[in-house]
Amino acid sequence: MRCGTYRGGVTWFYDPRATYEDNLAHGPFGAFAADAGADADAGPSPAVAPAEELPTLSFLGRPVCRPFGIPAGPLVNAAFCEAAFAHAFDIAVYKTVRTGAHPSHPFPNCLAVRTAGPLDPGRLDTLVADSALDAARSISNSFGVPSRDPDAWQPDMARAVAAAGAGQVLVGSFQGTRGPGGEDAYVADHVHAAALCVEAGAPVLEMNLSCPNEGTGALLCFDTRLVARIAGAVKEEVGDVPLVLKLAHFPTDEALDALLRATSPLVDGYAAINTVPARLVTDEGRPALPGRGREVAGVCGEAIAPAALAMVRRLAAWRADAGAGFAIVGVGGVMDTAGVAAHVAAGADAVMSATGAMIDPLLGRRVAAVSWPR
Numbered sequence: 001m002r003c004g005t006y007r008g009g010v011t012w013f014y015d016p017r018a019t020y021e022d023n024l025a026h027g028p029f030g031a032f033a034a035d036a037g038a039d040a041d042a043g044p045s046p047a048v049a050p051a052e053e054l055p056t057l058s059f060l061g062r063p064v065c066r067p068f069g070i071p072a073g074p075l076v077n078a079a080f081c082e083a084a085f086a087h088a089f090d091i092a093v094y095k096t097v098r099t100g101a102h103p104s105h106p107f108p109n110c111l112a113v114r115t116a117g118p119l120d121p122g123r124l125d126t127l128v129a130d131s132a133l134d135a136a137r138s139i140s141n142s143f144g145v146p147s148r149d150p151d152a153w154q155p156d157m158a159r160a161v162a163a164a165g166a167g168q169v170l171v172g173s174f175q176g177t178r179g180p181g182g183e184d185a186y187v188a189d190h191v192h193a194a195a196l197c198v199e200a201g202a203p204v205l206e207m208n209l210s211c212p213n214e215g216t217g218a219l220l221c222f223d224t225r226l227v228a229r230i231a232g233a234v235k236e237e238v239g240d241v242p243l244v245l246k247l248a249h250f251p252t253d254e255a256l257d258a259l260l261r262a263t264s265p266l267v268d269g270y271a272a273i274n275t276v277p278a279r280l281v282t283d284e285g286r287p288a289l290p291g292r293g294r295e296v297a298g299v300c301g302e303a304i305a306p307a308a309l310a311m312v313r314r315l316a317a318w319r320a321d322a323g324a325g326f327a328i329v330g331v332g333g334v335m336d337t338a339g340v341a342a343h344v345a346a347g348a349d350a351v352m353s354a355t356g357a358m359i360d361p362l363l364g365r366r367v368a369a370v371s372w373p374r
């Protein structure tokens with residue numbers, strides 16, 4: 001099994017130059033690999049707090065050493081989650097699961113995206129994307145939310161839950177799948193997916209409402225009526241298990257206000273943002289990703305940091321105005337400890353990094369080596 005090396009020799013723990021199936025079967029790689037002791041390329045490990053450190057912070061009522069982790073996506077199975085916990089990412093989100101097996105979009109899924117600066121989420125940019133990942137700071141994310149069958153992922157998620165040490169939390173991410181049964185069946189599928197995660201032992205749930213690949217034309221998170229219906233049904237099923245809604249960047253304050261009014265009495269938190277869409281093309285202007293419906297794909301990493309921070313600020317301002325108590329998980333463009341501090345200053349209670357952690361697998365240790373920002 002070949003896996004690519006980047007940045008002067010450091011290997012990403014999720015290898016974007018291998019297929020999703022290869023990552024699932026053979027990962028994690030690089031500093032996260034089982035034989036990572038041999039990966040001298042990862043460089044010196046930043047000082048990390050001692051193992052006997054007592055968790056003094058909390059995330060949705062669970063004690064955590066630091067409310068920092070890796071969001072839904074790069075941690076595709078328990079082996080990845082175990083490695084994330086071992087590298088001081090104290091919140092690990094198990095990649096979004098479904099109630100039935102679902103294939104991944106064809107390879108490639110993550111390309112390096114060339115940006116001239118931060119992306120404006122109010123505009124659909126056309127950007128060149130290619131396989132020059134060595135110096136990438138922003139990447140595409142076009143997987144179509146693949147899932148194994150629950151018979152395969154449930155025992156694996158249980159193993160990931162068990163891997164959390166003191167002061168660490170595994171989050172189970174899930175979403176519903178549209179089928180021929182109409183809205184009632186779609187709601188029921190979300191409830192079933194949540195129940196399967198709880199059965200696997202997930203102590204916190206995240207419902208992905210921001211998948212750009214569901215073929216619905218518009219993201220579920222923008223359909224306030226349906227989200228409220230689904231969130232109510234899921235919460236009724238899972239009871240006290242905290243439920244976080246994963247959101248995209250909202251275009252208007254009115255739309256965000258409507259969603260928060262309808263759902264904040266039901267749920268425990270919001271994670272924002274998912275990716276910012278862009279039209280991805282080759283140097284010659286052809287679609288960069290193969291297959292129909294993939295001309296526009298989500299971009300994540302450094303270029304979406306301002307959009308993510310803006311959403312966190314809007315959520316925090318709404319929460320303060322309403323006197324609400326929900327948690328805010330800041331996600332998007334966090335590449336270093338300064339990015340973590342920026343999210344906390346914007347109002348995030350927990351912070352996560354997908355692209356940044358993939359590029360720098362020691363980011364958890366770097367965050368652990370400084371005091372948590374306040």
Ligand SMILES: Cc1cc2nc3c(=O)[nH]c(=O)nc-3n(C[C@H](O)[C@H](O)[C@H](O)COP(=O)(O)O)c2cc1C
Pocket residue numbers: 014071072073074095096110141143145173208246273274275300301302304331332333334352353354355356
């Ligand atoms: C490889 C990869 C796979 C992802 N898969 C999912 C997913 O299954 N569910 C989800 O809610 N978000 C998924 N995401 C989005 C991330 O959770 C996150 O919202 C986004 O990447 C922005 O964070 P970043 O800038 O730190 O990468 C994925 C991201 C990446 C990079």
